[in-house]
Amino acid sequence: MIKSLNTFETLLSYSEENNLPIYKIMEEVESRAFDITVEEIRKKVKHNVDEMKNSIKNGLACREKSQSGLSGGDCAKLREKFKTTPALFGSLYEKISTYSLAVIEENARMGKIVACPTAGSCGIVSSVLVALSEELNLTEEDEINMLITAGAIGHIVSIKLAPAGAVGGCQAECGLASAMAAAACTCARKGTTKQIIHSATLALKNILGLTCDPVLGLVEVPCVKRNVFLATYSITASELAMAGIESKIAPDDVVDALVQTGQLMSPLLKETSQGGLAFTKSADNFKETIKF
Numbered sequence: 001m002i003k004s005l006n007t008f009e010t011l012l013s014y015s016e017e018n019n020l021p022i023y024k025i026m027e028e029v030e031s032r033a034f035d036i037t038v039e040e041i042r043k044k045v046k047h048n049v050d051e052m053k054n055s056i057k058n059g060l061a062c063r064e065k066s067q068s069g070l071s072g073g074d075c076a077k078l079r080e081k082f083k084t085t086p087a088l089f090g091s092l093y094e095k096i097s098t099y100s101l102a103v104i105e106e107n108a109r110m111g112k113i114v115a116c117p118t119a120g121s122c123g124i125v126s127s128v129l130v131a132l133s134e135e136l137n138l139t140e141e142d143e144i145n146m147l148i149t150a151g152a153i154g155h156i157v158s159i160k161l162a163p164a165g166a167v168g169g170c171q172a173e174c175g176l177a178s179a180m181a182a183a184a185c186t187c188a189r190k191g192t193t194k195q196i197i198h199s200a201t202l203a204l205k206n207i208l209g210l211t212c213d214p215v216l217g218l219v220e221v222p223c224v225k226r227n228v229f230l231a232t233y234s235i236t237a238s239e240l241a242m243a244g245i246e247s248k249i250a251p252d253d254v255v256d257a258l259v260q261t262g263q264l265m266s267p268l269l270k271e272t273s274q275g276g277l278a279f280t281k282s283a284d285n286f287k288e289t290i291k292f
Contacts, residue, residue: 059102165212213276
């Protein structure tokens with residue numbers, strides 16, 4: 001029985017030695033940690049999957065702006081566009097991009113979402129999981145396995161770096177969410193444990209340094225559109241890993257690089273709204289037009 005899951009090396013070794021998929025290992029770890037049954041764990045995860053679907057449904061149905069007026073309505077615009085001009089990347093891309101917008105806009109309107117791993121990155125894993133489930137005709141069990149697999153990635157990374165923009169910049173929020181989504185995608189496609197880990201690693205290593213620079217301190221600009229970009233980005237990471245392409249930098253070393261990058265990043269670029277896009281003339285103009 002595995003006692004703890006602290007590194008990707010440990011996860012890979014245990015998986016290959018015992019011929020167990022990541023979700024089975026994560027269930028084992030969670031069951032021991034919280035002294036609950038695997039059935040209870042899967043029931044809780046199923047609830048989160050259902051809430052992800054609800055947030056997409058609610059987001060797609062709403063055209064309202066957020067209280068600030070900085071976000072809302074873009075999902076509707078994108079859906080209208082796809083009705084007349086299909087996406088170049090096909091129906092999966094259409095779903096992921098619109099679903100991610102739907103969820104993060106719902107968050108900005110103070111609607112109910114699943115923070116995965118954070119509220120500011122809530123559209124990424126949700127959109128990838130639900131869109132893939134629909135496109136690949138996945139079962140409820142598959143969906144649960146995907147989210148548990150994504151959670152294992154988030155668990156290992158968060159041991160070394162808290163998933164918070166104030167700690168590590170947006171690389172620790174949207175970046176980590178993209179890595180989790182990539183892992184979920186590769187899980188859904190029946191990738192090996194090594195492929196799942198490397199899909200997450202490829203996503204994470206190529207988003208190092210992403211700043212957290214919310215305009216006016218709100219989780220709207222540029223957070224909303226980052227969710228869309230990094231949700232679709234996760235698919236690229238999965239495609240590479242499924243082709244047998246691996247990160248030349250070991251997965252755990254990438255996590256260490258993530259931590260170091262967060263430490264070296266200026267505090268002005270870590271959720272303080274004192275640098276980056278939040279410190280532009282355009283952002284400054286919003287101060288005069290937005291009242292709370």
